[in-house]
Amino acid sequence: MIADKRPPLNRGNVTGSDRLAALLPWLAGGVFGTIVAVFLLLGYFALPVLFDGNITLFSPIWRPEQGQYGIMAMVMASVMLAILASLIALPLAVGICGLCLFPQYRRIAALLRALMRLMAGVPTVVYGIAAVFLLVPWLRDTLHYGSGFCLLAAILMVVILILPVMIMLLDSHCRVLMQQLYPTASALGMTSSQIILHLILPSSRPVLAASTLLGLSRAIGDTLLPLMLAGNAPQLSANLLDSMRTLTAHIALVLATDSHSAEYNSLFAAGLLLLSVSTVTTILIRTITTRSGARSPQS
Amino acid sequence: MISSRLFHLWCLFSALLLLSVVGLLLGFIVVKGYPAMGVTLYFGQTAPLDGLLGLAPIWDGIWPACVGTLSVVSLALLLALFPGIGCGIWLAQSAPSRCRELLTLAVDILAGFPSILMGLFGFTLILLLRQYLLPNANTSLLLSATCLALLILPYLAVTTRTALLALPPSLMITAQALGMSRSQTLGYVLLPQAIRGISGGIMLAFGRAAEDTAVIMLTGAVANAGLPGGLFERYEALPFTIFYYSAQYQSEDELQLAFGAALTLLFITAGLFSLASALLHRTTGNTL
Numbered sequence: 001m002i003a004d005k006r007p008p009l010n011r012g013n014v015t016g017s018d019r020l021a022a023l024l025p026w027l028a029g030g031v032f033g034t035i036v037a038v039f040l041l042l043g044y045f046a047l048p049v050l051f052d053g054n055i056t057l058f059s060p061i062w063r064p065e066q067g068q069y070g071i072m073a074m075v076m077a078s079v080m081l082a083i084l085a086s087l088i089a090l091p092l093a094v095g096i097c098g099l100c101l102f103p104q105y106r107r108i109a110a111l112l113r114a115l116m117r118l119m120a121g122v123p124t125v126v127y128g129i130a131a132v133f134l135l136v137p138w139l140r141d142t143l144h145y146g147s148g149f150c151l152l153a154a155i156l157m158v159v160i161l162i163l164p165v166m167i168m169l170l171d172s173h174c175r176v177l178m179q180q181l182y183p184t185a186s187a188l189g190m191t192s193s194q195i196i197l198h199l200i201l202p203s204s205r206p207v208l209a210a211s212t213l214l215g216l217s218r219a220i221g222d223t224l225l226p227l228m229l230a231g232n233a234p235q236l237s238a239n240l241l242d243s244m245r246t247l248t249a250h251i252a253l254v255l256a257t258d259s260h261s262a263e264y265n266s267l268f269a270a271g272l273l274l275l276s277v278s279t280v281t282t283i284l285i286r287t288i289t290t291r292s293g294a295r296s297p298q299s
Numbered sequence: 300m301i302s303s304r305l306f307h308l309w310c311l312f313s314a315l316l317l318l319s320v321v322g323l324l325l326g327f328i329v330v331k332g333y334p335a336m337g338v339t340l341y342f343g344q345t346a347p348l349d350g351l352l353g354l355a356p357i358w359d360g361i362w363p364a365c366v367g368t369l370s371v372v373s374l375a376l377l378l379a380l381f382p383g384i385g386c387g388i389w390l391a392q393s394a395p396s397r398c399r400e401l402l403t404l405a406v407d408i409l410a411g412f413p414s415i416l417m418g419l420f421g422f423t424l425i426l427l428l429r430q431y432l433l434p435n436a437n438t439s440l441l442l443s444a445t446c447l448a449l450l451i452l453p454y455l456a457v458t459t460r461t462a463l464l465a466l467p468p469s470l471m472i473t474a475q476a477l478g479m480s481r482s483q484t485l486g487y488v489l490l491p492q493a494i495r496g497i498s499g500g501i502m503l504a505f506g507r508a509a510e511d512t513a514v515i516m517l518t519g520a521v522a523n524a525g526l527p528g529g530l531f532e533r534y535e536a537l538p539f540t541i542f543y544y545s546a547q548y549q550s551e552d553e554l555q556l557a558f559g560a561a562l563t564l565l566f567i568t569a570g571l572f573s574l575a576s577a578l579l580h581r582t583t584g585n586t587l
Contacts, residue, residue, distance in 0.1 A: 018481055018482045020481075025393075027381065028386045028390070028402055031383070031402070031405075031406070041423050042416070044423075092313045095309045095310045099311065099313070112318075115321065121569045121571065124512065125512045127324065128542070128545065129328070130328050133331075134323070193303040196306070197303050198303070221411075221414070224542065268419075268423075274413055278416075285411075286407060
């Protein structure tokens with residue numbers, strides 16, 4: 001179907017007045033330049049901090065009033081949040097994706113896929129406010145420990161936040177596999193659950209790894225949930241019920257309060273850390289998915 | 300045998316768990332936000348018409364935040380639309396090369412960025428400007444829109460590229476064989492065919508920009524600014540209003556306001572995302 005508007009007579013050939021097409025490389029180059037500029041600017045501010053010989057940066061003590069700007073406690077909190085959230089989310093994602101593959105649950109699968117799309121559109125701040133008034137009081141009353149604002153609350157909500165992306169990635173890969181393998185395998189007498197558990201899942205190991213990484217990078221990059229739920233005390237602790245502060249929340253908090261430039265240095269270091277982590281995970285995910293021949297995840 | 304039974308049960312359990320938890324959370328927002336819905340939620344004690352026309356200030360309503368969100372998102376789209384879509388077209392059209400590989404990688408990396416980094420980028424931009432060009436530069440609507448534009452660029456590029464690659468190659472070949480130039484092929488044949496996918500991408504970008512809080516928190520959103528005053532002024536935005544009042548509410552009324560704003564924002568973004576995924580789903584068979 002060609003649009004009704006007839007193209008004007010082509011004066012000359014392809015090399016003629018090809019303005020639109022000539023513009024494209026410039027636009028693409030501009031986008032690339034912008035992305036490089038983001039990297040350069042963050043690097044420009046962050047690198048001097050790292051080579052400053054600023055010993056306090058790598059200590060776990062954050063006492064800006066005493067000139068101690070350690071961000072290790074925040075690094076630990078971020079790492080704990082990301083690893084635990086993606087480890088909790090993975091079995092759930094496998095379960096839900098598995099359910100979507102059963103032929104007898106076709107209707108439920110359609111409903112679940114619609115729910116995933118809906119969940120992808122729920123703003124984090126809405127999850128946050130719901131958790132502040134539902135999850136936090138519940139944690140406080142059941143555990144009788146602290147105020148309920150703790151890393152565990154943030155972890156539980158981040159699990160819900162990262163599940164849809166992980167499931168969508170797994171589902172898009174496993175559905176194709178199921179279509180290919182199901183007829184043969186069921187003719188051999190395997191039940192649906194055996195096919196999914198013994199055939200589909202083992203052969204989608206790379207995609208499982210990629211979706212875990214995707215969840216991990218989303219979890220480490222989320223700001224609002226840790227900021228609203230984790231309590232934000234800059235302390236090093238192994239107890240999930242303690243109030244903790246992640247790197248992202250730290251950036252938001254320091255910039256929200258008018259602080260002086262010495263504290264900004266710790267921000268740039270935190271930003272550079274986040275930047276490296278997200279870049280490395282993106283490259284890893286790409287490598288894994290292209291190597292295994294799976295469709296690369298769409299943002 | 301037993302393991303596959305257990306796996307079957309685990310599948311049912313995890314789906315049920317997710318359904319109930321998400322149902323509980325969203326149901327809670329609806330139940331708490333619904334009573335707040337009404338003219339007073341948006342305009343407070345000001346007459347709606349005066350508030351709409353900006354004749355009277357609105358003190359205890361979320362209308363200014365709605366307008367602020369709308370303006371910052373529209374501006375961000377305006378900034379990102381041409382580069383994003385152009386970049387997507389170029390990625391779909393150009394011959395395989397080192398350049399294309401590099402740009403695809405860059406777009407992917409940008410898509411995986413935590414949004415707080417965009418906010419930090421905006422903040423460092425202001426620091427840089429203060430150092431070298433404008434000593435009194437400050438966070439503003441324009442800065443937020445710029446950072447949001449960066450955030451949604453990859454969405455536009457990726458969806459445009461996917462929509463174009465999903466078209467049958469015969470279209471392109473036929474158009475070229477009929478003597479159309481590359482621009483004509485794009486303008487008259489390929490883009491009209493891919494318009495569903497591209498508009499789906501625009502909706503997705505719109506929703507993503509509307510829900511983001513981390514970026515605007517660092518680059519110019521404040522709790523009390525009234526209607527947006529200009530590009531270089533600070534402004535109110537829905538997500539920031541929700542965040543602010545959920546932590547700093549002084550009275551039951553302000554909490555109501557936060558839940559009302561949350562329900563409003565939920566409706567907007569959920570609507571946009573469903574529409575976007577319907578459009579994208581039909582064109583390419585891809586989920587988001």
